[in-house]
Structure formats: C-alpha cells, structure tokens
Amino acid sequence: MSEGGRADAGPGLRGWLEERTGVSLILDLAHKKTVPLHRHTIWYYLGGMTLFLFTIQVATGILLLLYYRSSSDEAFESIQFIMTKVPFGWLIRSIHSWSANLLVFVLFVHMFSVFFLKAYRRPRELTWVTGALLLFVMLAFGFSGYLLPWNTLAFFATQVGTEVAGSVPGMGRFMLRFLRGGEHVTGGTLTRFYGIHVAVLPALTTALLLLHLLLVQRHGMSRPPGQNEGRTMPFVPNFLLRDCIGWCVALGLLAALAALFPWELGTKADPFAPAPAGIRPEWYFGWMFQTLKLLPGHVLGIEGELIGIFAFGVGGLLFVLAPFLDRSQEKRRVSLGFTVAGAIVIAYMAVMTVLVYLPGKP
Amino acid sequence: MAAGPLLALLLLAEPVAAKDTTPRTDTSCVSCHGQIDAEMVGALANDVHFQKGLSCHDCHGGNPASGIDDPALAHDKKKGWTGKPSRLQVPGLCARCHADAAFMKRFNPHLRVDQLSEYRTSVHGKKNAEGDPRPAICVDCHGVHGIRAVSDPRSSVYPTNLAPTCARCHASADVMKPYNLATNQYESYRTSVHAKALHDKGDLSAPTCNDCHGSHGAVPPGVGAVANVCGSCHGREATLFRETEAKKKMDLSLCIQCMVCHDNHAVQPPKPEMLGVGPQSTCTGCHSPGDPEYQMAADMANAAATLRERLATAKDTLDRAERAGMEVSADRFALQEGQNKLVEVRVLTHSFDRERFLAAAGEGTAVADGGIAAGRRAFRELRNRRLGLGVSLLVILAVITGLYLKLRQIEKA
Amino acid sequence: MSRRKFLDWFLGTSVGAMCASVLYPIFRYLVPPDVPEAQTNRAVAAREGDLKPNESKVFPFGSQPAILIRGADGTYHAFSATCTHLNCTVQYRGDLRQIWCACHNGFYDLAGANVSGPPPRPLEQFTVHVTEGEIVVSKS
Numbered sequence A: 001m002s003e004g005g006r007a008d009a010g011p012g013l014r015g016w017l018e019e020r021t022g023v024s025l026i027l028d029l030a031h032k033k034t035v036p037l038h039r040h041t042i043w044y045y046l047g048g049m050t051l052f053l054f055t056i057q058v059a060t061g062i063l064l065l066l067y068y069r070s071s072s073d074e075a076f077e078s079i080q081f082i083m084t085k086v087p088f089g090w091l092i093r094s095i096h097s098w099s100a101n102l103l104v105f106v107l108f109v110h111m112f113s114v115f116f117l118k119a120y121r122r123p124r125e126l127t128w129v130t131g132a133l134l135l136f137v138m139l140a141f142g143f144s145g146y147l148l149p150w151n152t153l154a155f156f157a158t159q160v161g162t163e164v165a166g167s168v169p170g171m172g173r174f175m176l177r178f179l180r181g182g183e184h185v186t187g188g189t190l191t192r193f194y195g196i197h198v199a200v201l202p203a204l205t206t207a208l209l210l211l212h213l214l215l216v217q218r219h220g221m222s223r224p225p226g227q228n229e230g231r232t233m234p235f236v237p238n239f240l241l242r243d244c245i246g247w248c249v250a251l252g253l254l255a256a257l258a259a260l261f262p263w264e265l266g267t268k269a270d271p272f273a274p275a276p277a278g279i280r281p282e283w284y285f286g287w288m289f290q291t292l293k294l295l296p297g298h299v300l301g302i303e304g305e306l307i308g309i310f311a312f313g314v315g316g317l318l319f320v321l322a323p324f325l326d327r328s329q330e331k332r333r334v335s336l337g338f339t340v341a342g343a344i345v346i347a348y349m350a351v352m353t354v355l356v357y358l359p360g361k362p
Numbered sequence B: 001m002a003a004g005p006l007l008a009l010l011l012l013a014e015p016v017a018a019k020d021t022t023p024r025t026d027t028s029c030v031s032c033h034g035q036i037d038a039e040m041v042g043a044l045a046n047d048v049h050f051q052k053g054l055s056c057h058d059c060h061g062g063n064p065a066s067g068i069d070d071p072a073l074a075h076d077k078k079k080g081w082t083g084k085p086s087r088l089q090v091p092g093l094c095a096r097c098h099a100d101a102a103f104m105k106r107f108n109p110h111l112r113v114d115q116l117s118e119y120r121t122s123v124h125g126k127k128n129a130e131g132d133p134r135p136a137i138c139v140d141c142h143g144v145h146g147i148r149a150v151s152d153p154r155s156s157v158y159p160t161n162l163a164p165t166c167a168r169c170h171a172s173a174d175v176m177k178p179y180n181l182a183t184n185q186y187e188s189y190r191t192s193v194h195a196k197a198l199h200d201k202g203d204l205s206a207p208t209c210n211d212c213h214g215s216h217g218a219v220p221p222g223v224g225a226v227a228n229v230c231g232s233c234h235g236r237e238a239t240l241f242r243e244t245e246a247k248k249k250m251d252l253s254l255c256i257q258c259m260v261c262h263d264n265h266a267v268q269p270p271k272p273e274m275l276g277v278g279p280q281s282t283c284t285g286c287h288s289p290g291d292p293e294y295q296m297a298a299d300m301a302n303a304a305a306t307l308r309e310r311l312a313t314a315k316d317t318l319d320r321a322e323r324a325g326m327e328v329s330a331d332r333f334a335l336q337e338g339q340n341k342l343v344e345v346r347v348l349t350h351s352f353d354r355e356r357f358l359a360a361a362g363e364g365t366a367v368a369d370g371g372i373a374a375g376r377r378a379f380r381e382l383r384n385r386r387l388g389l390g391v392s393l394l395v396i397l398a399v400i401t402g403l404y405l406k407l408r409q410i411e412k413a
Numbered sequence C: 001m002s003r004r005k006f007l008d009w010f011l012g013t014s015v016g017a018m019c020a021s022v023l024y025p026i027f028r029y030l031v032p033p034d035v036p037e038a039q040t041n042r043a044v045a046a047r048e049g050d051l052k053p054n055e056s057k058v059f060p061f062g063s064q065p066a067i068l069i070r071g072a073d074g075t076y077h078a079f080s081a082t083c084t085h086l087n088c089t090v091q092y093r094g095d096l097r098q099i100w101c102a103c104h105n106g107f108y109d110l111a112g113a114n115v116s117g118p119p120p121r122p123l124e125q126f127t128v129h130v131t132e133g134e135i136v137v138s139k140s
Helices: A012-021 A024-032 A041-065 A075-084 A089-116 A125-147 A152-166 A172-180 A187-219 A235-260 A283-294 A304-320 A336-357 B003-011 B028-036 B038-046 B056-060 B090-098 B101-105 B115-119 B123-130 B138-142 B159-170 B173-179 B185-190 B193-200 B209-213 B223-231 B235-248 B292-323 B329-351 B354-412 C003-030
Strands: A034-036 A232-234 C042-047 C055-061 C064-070 C076-080 C091-093 C098-101 C106-108 C114-116 C125-131 C134-139
Touching (some): A041 A089, A041 A235, A075 A089, A089 A235, A089 C003, A125 A152, A125 A283, A232 A235, A283 A304, B028 B038, B159 B173, B329 B354, C042 C055
Antiparallel strands (some): A034 A232, C042 C134, C098 C106, C106 C114
8 A cells, every 4th residue: 555545445446446536535424414304304305306307308418419400401300310210219309308397397396495494594595596596597408408499389489588588678689689699590599509508508507506516515404494403314325215216206207208298399490481379488487478478568658578577687686685685594583474475476476377378368 | 745754754665776676756646646645655665566666657657757747747648647447457457567477577586477367267357357346356455555565474465464354355244245155254264273373373384265265366166176275284184085085986076075074164173072973973964873884983983082081091190100209201201102193093084994093093092001001000119119118117116116115124223 | 035135136136127228228329220310401312223224213302202313324313303383293204305294294304494384493403422332312
C-alpha cells in the first residue's frame, strides 16, 4: 500500500476504489440518512419519483435523438420512421411522450406537497428556489419538446405560445424573435427548439438539480410544522426499497400506457394552411391559456392579455420567493394565510384546466 | 374634345413593331368618329387588327387621308366606301382577308383560312346564305371593333368565355323561338363535370361548346358521330365501344351512343349506380329482366360493388391499424394498385364484355384482399405487443412482490 | 432453502428478468433497421439488371408512386407517376417511347414534358444514381 493514502482502505476491489475515490464517505452518509415517520411521510416519495421520471426522459430522449432529424423537411418523417421501422421505436417514443406528462404532473404534486408541508422554511429557502427554477425548466422542456414532431397541432400551439411571449411590453418583440429564430415559426424555430431541448435545458437542469439534491442532503428531510421530534426510518434500505417499489409501479404504468394508448403522430405541419379549430397547448399550460381567453379585451384602457401576462409574471415571482415572504417562522405560528393561498391556487388551476376541455364556445 | 385623350389611348395600344404594322391613329375616320362615337373608337385600342396596322378603311373603304373634314370626301364611294355592311355581307367581308392564305401568312402563318367554308356548312352559315339575317355571323361571336385574338384570355371566344358567348343567343327564348330550338343547353352544360373543370378549376383541356360542335362549322354531331366526338378525349371508352359493334355485329350508328347513359350537355361524373339493374341504372332503360344483357349488367354491377366494398374495407383496416401505431405505408402503396384496377373496371364497362370486366374486377379484389390481410397482420402484431406488455407487467409485479416481502423481512427483524 | 435465501433468490431473479426486459428492447432499438432512414427524399427503385432496355417499373417513393424507366439506349429516367391532369397513375409505352396516361390519353416524353393530351404540366423529374448495383432515385 502506498504511503500517504488512507491507512486501511479495506481489502479487494472496494479497498482499491476507496483508496482512489473516497467513495465510502458517500456510502456512510447514505447509511446515516433518515426519513421522518409521520402521517405525511408518503409525500416524501414524490421527489424521488420526479427524479426517476426525469431519468426515463433522459434515457428515452438519448435513444430518440439517434434517429430524429431536426429539419422541417424531415422531422415528422423521422418520427414516423421511429414509430414504424425502428424495432421498439414505438415503445421508446410513446414512453418519452407519456413520461413527459407524468413528470410534469408528479412535479406539480411534489411542489404543492412541499408547499403545504412548509418544507421551504429556513434554512431550506434555497432548496425551494432551485426547485422552483427546475419547475420552470421542466415546463420549458415540455414546450420545446412539443414542437419537435412538427405536426399541425404543435406548429400552431407554438405559434400561439410565442405570440403570447411577444406581447410582453418592452422585451416582448425581442423574446419572440429570439424564440422563433425570426419573425415567424419556421424550420429555424424547430432547429432552435431542438438545440434548447437537448443541450441548453439539460445543462441548466444538471446545474440546478445538483444544487437541489446537494441542499436536500445537506439539510436532511424537513418535518411538518409543529413536529420537531419523532420517529424516523433509515433511508437505506427501508425508504429506498419503498422508493424502488414506487418506481417499478411507474415503469409498469408507462409500459402499459405506451402499449395500450400509443402517442399519436397527427398530420405534418403545413405553415401555409389556415389554423385548424381548437388549437390548444399541452394540458399543463391549459390553465394559463384559459385565463388569457377569459380576460376581457380591455381593462381600464390596458389590453386584457397584458394584464394576464403581468399577473403570471408577478405570480411566478411570488412563487419563487415564497420562503422569504412567509413570515410565520418568525412569529412561530403556522401561516394559515399561505395555506389558504395555496389551496386557492390549486383550485384555480384545476378549474381553468377543466374548462379548456369542456365543449362549447372556445 | 374627346379626340385628344382618345388618340392618346389609341397610341397606348400595344403596337407590333413592324414597318407597316403600327396602329394608324392619324386617319380622318378616327378624328371624326372619335368625337361622334368615342366608345367605338376607344375599343379599337384592344383590337388585334388595329394593333397590326389595319384601319377603318381596310374593312369599310373610303378615304382615310388625315385632315379631311368633309364626310362626303371621306366617305368616297370611288375609294371603295361601303358604309356599315349588312349582316348578310359580313361573312364575305371578313373572308376577303381571312380566306386569303397569301395575305394571312404575312400576319400569322399558323392561322387557318377555311373559316368561311366551314361556316357555310353550319346552320348559321346556311341560313345566312339563304338571306336570314338573324343567325350568328362573325362579329356576333368575335366582336366587331375590339376583336381580340382567340388566344387572349379576354377574348369572347377564349375557352373560358365561349359558352356564355354562345348562350347569348342559345339561352334566349326570344331569339330561339322562330327556330323552335331549346334554350336549356347552357344551363345544363354549366352543371356538368366538364364545365366545373373548365370554369371552376381552370382546366383548359376540358371541353366547351366548340370542342364538340366545332367552331365555325357549328353543328350538333350527327347521331352516328357522338362516340367519335366524345372519343376525341375519352379514347379508351370510345375504342371499347367501337369494338362492341364489331364483336356483337351491331350497327350503333343509329343510336345516340354515349348519350344513352351520359347526357350530352349536363354530363355528370358517372355513378356506380348507373351500371346494373337498380333504380338509377341506365341499362334497364332498354334491357328487361329475362334479356341475357340484363343478367350481364347485374353480374357486372355486383363484381364492381364487391371490388369497391373490399377496397373500402382494406383502406379502413389499414387506417385503424395506422391509428393504433402500426407500420402500414408499404401496404397502403400496394393498395393503390387496387384503386387503379377500379378505374380500369369502370372504363371496361364500355366493353359490355362480361368476362373481361369480371377478370379485371377479380384482379382488383385480389389486391384489396391483400390489403385486408396486411391490416390483419398489423393487428396481430399489435396483439403481440400487448402480450409482451402483459409479460413485462408480470415481471414487474414479481419484482414489486419481492421488494415488498424483502421489506417486511427487514422490518420484522 | 431458508425463506431468507429463497426471497433473495426470488428478488434477484425477478430484478434480473426486469433488467433483461428493459435492456432487450433498447438493444434491438440500437441496431439499425434494414432501411437506415425514412424514404422521403431517397429510395432504392430497383437493382441493376432488373430492367431491360425499354422497360419500366412503378415503385413507391415516400407515399406516392414513381416510375423508373430504362430507355432503349440503356439510360435510366425517373419521374413522379402521378399524372398532372387528374392524378391517375401513368405507365411507359415501349412501342411509343413515351409515358402514357390511360385515363384521358395524355402523353409525356422522356424528359417528362407533357407533349400531347390534357396534362397541363410536365411530370416531376427525379435524379437517378447507380451505386453498388442499386438504382437509387432521389428528389432533385
């Protein structure tokens, strides 16, 4: 054994690795980690589930990009090729599409559970902030990925979405041109969205996710307000085995959805055709879309849509800064106001989402 | 003074740059008549004769020298002035140039020079020669002072404008009454597939009045000539029809041929119901139950119906398979051959040959059956996928069970 | 075998089976299919020697029919086989050395130009390359 290394790193392969990487430090931390046991423990599984689904996205995404072509001439056909000619291509593509939706859903539930359990309180404010930013990044993944098949619905949904971005006063025009790669949605938009989807956003995610997970390990699992002591469960193996069961269930669900409800391809986008009726963004943008539709044309001389966008902007900011706004820890009181606000937001989002899909005047 | 701007307008007429083909705007005719009848002189700017350098005196005679103010001097009979020609004189007047090959070659070597002799074979021409001024003469269709070339889309006899030009007289009850002619031809034609192709879709290869009736020798095709006329475009159908005559030793020249089943003016896209023995069939007009032809019509209609049905089933099966995510584009392409066979079968109706028809329909049905089989294969593959899913779900269930039991084991300890 | 050992075995085997059922499709997916890309812009129409001079073949190109013609002098021509008049599928007439549409007697020459009958436009022409014994047709 060389001098200067750890005196006794252990025998065999483990010892060899230990001497070079010091991996036992991490294993020790893992073995020491505990999870609080109480009636809300079940919500703790959601972070890991989100991570699992994101991993599925990365894996299936990498597989897809081995065959996908990001030009407007070939994008649609390349996905058709994947669905019909590549062995199990239908499975990889459908899992990627279904898992994306599941990921966003689980992410929202994770976020709301953290909110209602007040896990953002000091000293976990930065964990919340990185998590909030991750949520925006995941929504951006959804928006950019939606365009990639270059089908009619995606084309027009992107047109509407970037149009909304363009109506922000001041930087709106710049944002629209930046997103679209020009004045209109074209093949240039597709290439740009692809680059954003497979390079820019993954890079952002890597940084934010690393921070988020490090902070979670640093502070350990938070306890709900009023419960400062209590029973715990070892993370390894008890919580982890339960996590694995959850992940297996998710895997089975994805396989079933992919095989029984394969994701549709639609028709190839024709930029010169008129927009078909019933253009909608993905369901997780539905509530914002519905809000903008319901706002009156003008309110006190300002365009209704602008007010909506402004409200979303302010809402987003409040969302990211929530830990700093909740003064309850100073007052050592559970902030009922925040809980109620959160409940109202959920109810609003749910109702607006349902309204998008109700038949009747759009 | 309307002459000034009118002269300017005439000068703007597209001139053909040749030494003696510049428009003549300096004649005495134009300077006087420009003030009397500005519209008539203004129309000359569009006239192909005027653009090529011909002027009023070339048709009407007289003294065109500029500066002449006195009508008597301008309308000089010694210089050939004929005034406004009568309707009986017009064909001969136009033919003075248009039937002269040497003269016409100077302007357009492609133009035909037999219009007058054709015209004299037509009902219009015959009656005109007999002294009836009412039927159409050259200027009725081509215009008189603003005559555009036939190839000019603004010309009254350009294919898309021709039918309304004929209809000016032939759809007017007043004009047709003395001759006891029907006036519904334009209306009928306008509902036809030919009119829709020409007028609505702009397909210049679709026929209008003159394609079947002739331009100058306008006469309805003789009874025996209908198949030839329709066959000038619908060659295959006409050939098959003619073969029938020889094979069945029939003389079809006494019947109206194509018009028996298809109208003459209101030709519609043929419907499948026209073949067979059903209520909308055209066969039963002549053939009654008990005729061998009646049975043949029924057999042919059944074979065609089977083909259509199987093709529809095949297409539907492949559509459903594709919606379920299966690969079917190669099978769809193979099905196209069945569609081609269906077109061929419909053409073979005109052979009135049961064996030939049934053979082609059989080939098409075989292709359709291939498509149905391909669709079924796709669904089998889909079932296999579901089987695979079932197996993997069982495996996952096993893992979940194992994990759960392991957990229980650990936590009991 | 003790219960513990059985459970360990059962868990291990089923996890192994699950890994296999995940890795098998991925492995099959990574192996490229026979046709490496979607045939929208490029298709193998025939092999050398399939067509004798003055013969033709209709083949799928993307989702539309196309026609490959080997002229009497041996050179290959390829066109869209959809007639520009009313979309019937055209065919090659070796006796006339022209492309013929049976529906309304339209004719095209071997440059694709509409020379007689109702077709209003020439046939779309494709580029032909002969590589490694294959006749490859691609969009110009």
